Amino acid sequence: MTTLPSQMTAIGIPKPGGPDALVPEQRAVPQPRKGEILIKVAAAGVNRPDVAQRTGNYPPPPGASDIPGLEIAGNVVALGEGVTRFKSGDAVMALVPGGGYAQYCTAHESCALPVPSSLSLTEAAAIPETFFTVWHNVFERGTLKAGETLLIHGGSSGIGTTAIQLAKAFGAKVIVTAGSQDKCDACVKLGADRAINYKTEDFVAETKAATSGAGANVILDMVGGDYIERNYEAAAVEGRIVQIAFLGSAKATVDFRRIMLKRLTHTGSTLRARSVEAKAAIAQALAQKVLPLLRDGKVKPLMDSTYPLEKAAEAHARMESSHHIGKIVLTT
Structure with missing residues (x-):
C-alpha cells in the first residue's frame, strides 16, 4: 500500500x-x-x-x-x-x-x-451534494411522479441543472426560472419545457399559462422571501413546495389560506447535519435509480x-x- x-x-x-x-x-x-x-x-x-x-x-x-x-x-x-x-x-x-x-x-x-x-x-x-439534495427533496419529499409538472427556481444552478435532468428522465414536465436569456437557453437545452426569465416575466402567470391554468405539482425553491406566497399561487391543487435554501429571505408575510384551499404541502430539509444512516439511505436510492442513468450518459452534470x-x-x-x-x- x-x-x-x-x-x-x-x-x-x-x-x-x-x-x-x-x-x-x-x-x-x-x-x-x-x-x-x-x-x-x-x-x-x-x-x-x-x-x-x-x-x-x-x-x-x-x-x-x-x-x-x-x-x-x-x-x-x-x-x-x-x-x-x-x-x-x-x-x-x-x-x-x-x-x-x-x-x-x-x-x-x-x-x-x-x-x-x-x-x-x-x-x-x-x-454528490446536488444529486443527494435533488433526489431527497424532489422525489422523496416532493414525491414527483411521471406526468406531473416540476417548477424549479434557479434552474441554471448546480441544483437546478441536476433537477431538470432527473425530472425529465423520470417523465415529468419541467418549468424553470432563471435570470438571463443565456441561462434560460441553457435550461431548455438541458431539457426544460419552459424557461421563465424572472427579471422580465411573472413566474406565477407563466407557470399557470404553461400548465393550462393548473399550476405546478411540485416546486423546488431556494429563494424564500416573497417567493413563498407566489409559490402558493403558482402551485396546483395538492401541490408540494420543497424549501432547500433562502437566498432571498428566511422570513415572509404570507396569506396561508391557500394552503387550506389548495391542500398544499410546504416542506423542506437540510442535508449536512443529517445522520450517516439518513444519507446512506439516499445513497442507496441513488445507486439503484440514478447511477444507471449516469452510466448510460442519460444524465450528466x-x-x-x-x-x-x-x-x-x-x-x-x-x-x-x-x-x-x-x-x-x-x-x-
Missing part, C-alpha cells in the same frame, strides 16, 4: 469574510475511523453552503472537519475498521459533512458511490468551470457573481 504523507494542502477559513477568507494551509492528513474510507481527492464540488460557511453563517456540524467542502471524488487510499464496500484504488464520489477542499478527505463508506466509467473524476465531484484548489477564492467569487451555469469544481 502506498505510504501516505503526514501533511496535505487544505483550504482553511482563519476568519469569516469574503472569498479572500479562503486560505491554503498545511493540515494533517486525516485518518479514517470505523466505517470510513480515506480518499485522495482529485476534485471537490463548490456549493452555496460552502459560501455560507465561509461567511460564518453555516458552521460545520459537531465532529465534522472545519475545512469547507461537502462533495468529493478521487481514489480510495486507506480503509477504516470494518469497511467492506470499497478497496484501495477504487474510484469513488462521496458526500461528506466537511473537509472536501483538501488533498485528502475521509468519507463514510455508506455515503460514497462508485464513479461510473462514463464520468471523469472532475465530473464525479459535481454529483453540467460543468461551468474548474479552478485549482489553491484558487478556491476565485471559485467562490465566480459563484457569488451568479454568472455560472452548472457546477463549479476545484481540482487538486
